[in-house]
Amino acid sequence: MTLTSPAGGGPARTSARRRAAVVPALPPARVVRGPSRPRLQRALVPWLFLVPGLAFAAVFKLWPMLQGFRLSVLEVQPFLGDLFVGLDNYRAVLSDPRFVDALGHTVLLGVGTALGGLVVGTALALLLEGSSPVLAVTRTAVFLPVVTAVAVVGEIWRIIYFPTSTGLLNSVLGWVGIPAQQFLGDPQTALWWVVVVGVWTAAPYDMVIILAGLAGIDRSLYEAASVDGASVWQRLRHIVIPGLRASISVVLTLAAIRSLRTFTEVYVLTGGGPAGATEVWMTRVYSLGFRSNDLGLASAASVLLLVVTLVLTLAVRWATARRSAA
Amino acid sequence: MSAPAAVRSARRRREAAPTTRFDTALGWTRAGAAVTALRWVLVALVVLVFAVPFLTVVLGAFDASPDATRFTLLPSDLTLQNFVVAGERGVYGFLAHSLVILGGGLLLQVAISVLTAYGLARFRFRGQGVVLVLFLLTMMLPEEVIAVPLSLVIGDLPVLGTNLRGTVFGVILPVAMWGFSILIMTEFMRDIPKEIEEAARLDGVGELRMLLLVILPLCRPALGVVTIFGFMMIWDQYLLPLIAADDPSDYTLTVALSLLRSDPQVGSGVLLAGALLALVPSLVVYLLMQRSLVTGITSGATKG
Numbered sequence: 001m002t003l004t005s006p007a008g009g010g011p012a013r014t015s016a017r018r019r020a021a022v023v024p025a026l027p028p029a030r031v032v033r034g035p036s037r038p039r040l041q042r043a044l045v046p047w048l049f050l051v052p053g054l055a056f057a058a059v060f061k062l063w064p065m066l067q068g069f070r071l072s073v074l075e076v077q078p079f080l081g082d083l084f085v086g087l088d089n090y091r092a093v094l095s096d097p098r099f100v101d102a103l104g105h106t107v108l109l110g111v112g113t114a115l116g117g118l119v120v121g122t123a124l125a126l127l128l129e130g131s132s133p134v135l136a137v138t139r140t141a142v143f144l145p146v147v148t149a150v151a152v153v154g155e156i157w158r159i160i161y162f163p164t165s166t167g168l169l170n171s172v173l174g175w176v177g178i179p180a181q182q183f184l185g186d187p188q189t190a191l192w193w194v195v196v197v198g199v200w201t202a203a204p205y206d207m208v209i210i211l212a213g214l215a216g217i218d219r220s221l222y223e224a225a226s227v228d229g230a231s232v233w234q235r236l237r238h239i240v241i242p243g244l245r246a247s248i249s250v251v252l253t254l255a256a257i258r259s260l261r262t263f264t265e266v267y268v269l270t271g272g273g274p275a276g277a278t279e280v281w282m283t284r285v286y287s288l289g290f291r292s293n294d295l296g297l298a299s300a301a302s303v304l305l306l307v308v309t310l311v312l313t314l315a316v317r318w319a320t321a322r323r324s325a326a
Numbered sequence: 327m328s329a330p331a332a333v334r335s336a337r338r339r340r341e342a343a344p345t346t347r348f349d350t351a352l353g354w355t356r357a358g359a360a361v362t363a364l365r366w367v368l369v370a371l372v373v374l375v376f377a378v379p380f381l382t383v384v385l386g387a388f389d390a391s392p393d394a395t396r397f398t399l400l401p402s403d404l405t406l407q408n409f410v411v412a413g414e415r416g417v418y419g420f421l422a423h424s425l426v427i428l429g430g431g432l433l434l435q436v437a438i439s440v441l442t443a444y445g446l447a448r449f450r451f452r453g454q455g456v457v458l459v460l461f462l463l464t465m466m467l468p469e470e471v472i473a474v475p476l477s478l479v480i481g482d483l484p485v486l487g488t489n490l491r492g493t494v495f496g497v498i499l500p501v502a503m504w505g506f507s508i509l510i511m512t513e514f515m516r517d518i519p520k521e522i523e524e525a526a527r528l529d530g531v532g533e534l535r536m537l538l539l540v541i542l543p544l545c546r547p548a549l550g551v552v553t554i555f556g557f558m559m560i561w562d563q564y565l566l567p568l569i570a571a572d573d574p575s576d577y578t579l580t581v582a583l584s585l586l587r588s589d590p591q592v593g594s595g596v597l598l599a600g601a602l603l604a605l606v607p608s609l610v611v612y613l614l615m616q617r618s619l620v621t622g623i624t625s626g627a628t629k630g
Binding site: 162286309 | 349350351352353354355365368369372373375376377379380382383386437438439441442444445446448449451452454457460461464466467468470471472473474475476477478479483484499500502503508533537558561562564565568569580581583584587594597598601604605608609611612613616619620623624
């Protein structure tokens with residue numbers, strides 16, 4: 001009987017068995033059609049559902065990725081024909097001081113944002129944990145930066161950072177007696193002001209994750225600690241932090257890796273300036289690829305970023321898989 | 327009648343007591359008046375830091391004063407002039423453009439993730455593992471990394487040779503396949519018990535009707551998660567509309583904000599009016615779908 005053939009898979013087999021047991025007298029439509037449907041045709045059915053996804057993945061992800069690898073070893077010259085240059089583009093990227101600077105900025109921005117987001121997010125979670133409706137509304141309001149488009153966040157902060165003494169943040173600083181700051185205009189501090197914006201959007205996201213982690217901690221542990229006379233700090237140190245570690249460490253590492261490709265925040269806030277003080281890897285790639293049209297160099301830099309991202313992501317996943325298996 | 331009720335409520339109070347004493351990690355409810363007061367001051371400060379910037383956008387957008395960078399919580403004069411000027415700069419065209427891209431992209435994205443998930447979750451076939459790894463790989467592949475070759479693909483589609491640059495399809499088609507939403511849908515559909523299909527199978531229902539009439543109605547929580555994350559992903563696109571545009575008139579609203587900012591003839595009130603228009607859809611979707619959003623974030627967190 002074709003219904004029980006391996007090509008039919010699990011459901012057909014169970015339904016066949018069940019039919020035999022429960023309603024042997026009433027042959028359903030499936031049996032009539034079953035033999036008329038060849039095995040090959042049935043094996044094709046799942047692929048029909050996969051075709052759209054696979055087609056889009058191929059055209060807009062995998063094909064561009066392969067093209068990126070190809071471009072990275074070429075000197076792309078419109079109308080003149082592309083020139084194979086081997087690893088020259090990679091050598092040029094790695095020896096370009098602006099790329100080296102950009103790498104430093106990227107890592108600083110990524111680590112600063114991830115750590116700052118964690119600290120502020122944890123503080124927010126501890127402060128806003130609870131069932132009162134006022135807290136629920138506060139949590140909703142605090143989460144707004146996460147749902148807002150990054151470009152809009154950037155524009156808002158450009159106005160907050162307006163460098164005159166009547167600028168929004170400068171007026172607030174003025175109230176407590178701090179002189180007017182240049183913010184994004186000062187090459188010394190501009191990157192840190194970008195980090196502040198990053199923390200502002202990352203912290204509420206981390207807050208939600210940490211709140212979920214806090215909800216999973218057994219309340220009776222707090223009770224037991226309190227009976228033993230533990231202080232609030234000891235309770236945090238020995239119950240809360242160990243209880244959260246598993247859920248947040250991976251998320252955080254992945255967030256730090258993701259931030260290696262930061263583009264929009266920096267592009268909107270500073271465009272990489274002043275004087276390259278906030279240039280990150282992707283803004284450099286953008287200006288090379290789309291301003292100076294050096295597609296080969298930009299692709300080589302992209303491939304390097306891809307390799308680093310993939311290696312770090314797989315390493316984190318491998319480490320977590322090993323830890324959870326141990 | 328009254329006695330058992332009193333006993334019940336007393337018992338309930340006794341049972342509730344230990345949990346309310348420590349309903350939070352810091353044990354706020356046990357704290358004294360001074361600590362509680364401190365807490366509310368901190369909460370107010372948090373609201374100030376995270377929500378007030380949005381309030382200044384709203385107020386600045388309606389403020390008649392040309393210098394909206396000043397810190398004003400009460401605008402001197404309310405006006406719609408900023409929106410009129412923003413309209414003259416084509417902001418409503420950009421907004422329409424953004425909304426078309428959002429609608430088309432989201433529809434396509436959800437449809438593709440549902441179809442793909444059904445194929446991956448409800449069948450067993452040779453090559454399944456490879457396909458799954460392939461979609462995982464596209465998730466790990468940052469969109470920014472393929473920006474340069476993607477811009478070439480948008481300009482000259484493989485096989486078809488069509489040029490999508492300057493059209494809405496230049497943004498809609500590249501966001502149509504998103505590994506994240508495929509994975510969320512697949513994991514959800516996999517958990518639906520096979521037995522649910524059987525009754526319909528006995529009635530001779532085909533695969534497409536099985537998906538639309540039996541499986542999909544059960545997937546509402548996953549559809550919510552996929553929809554709000556898809557919305558945020560598409561509304562947040564910046565580099566893609568930038569490289570898919572032929573000239574600035576093809577920009578989406580979020581990208582076009584930079585045009586308003588660098589326009590020397592308009593003040594920041596006009597920029598804030600544009601920013602407010604870009605903010606409103608996010609606000610509406612967020613307030614309607616908050617629960618799905620939190621579900622998505624926390625489920626992603628526990629899976630790592």
